[in-house]
Amino acid sequence: MYPHLNAIGINNIDLIEKYTVRTEGDADVLKVYYARGKGELFARSEKFKYPRQKKRVVVDGGTNTYSNTTEIAPSLRFIVEELDKVVGAEAVEADVKKKILTELRHLEKVVANKIAEIEEDLKKL
Incomplete structure (x- = not known):
């Protein structure tokens, strides 16, 4: 049902409480938080790093000026879409x-x- 989450090793979807995505340097860091089990003091979490995709885009077509930019990796985008479905609007x-x-x-x-x-x-x- 969630092929991208399964691909990174997240199989028990029901335990996911929330997630965060932040940028550190040239990488995006996805952190998935799981619900606490009975008697546990801290919530369990997993961290995944994805390098940002580098692109050259035209800034000014008349002078052929280019600029280097970065954007979220496509695989991370698909994972975040699946996490949005799992977590729902609570993550916003x-x-x-x-x-x-x-x-x-x-x-x-x-x-x-x-x-x-x-x-x-x-x-x-």
């Missing part, structure tokens, strides 16, 4: 401010971890 975040703040907090953690890693490398020198 109406509050854009909340989504931006969530992404900002995640970015802060990533940058803080990278800074700590670089500082450790400097101490070794």
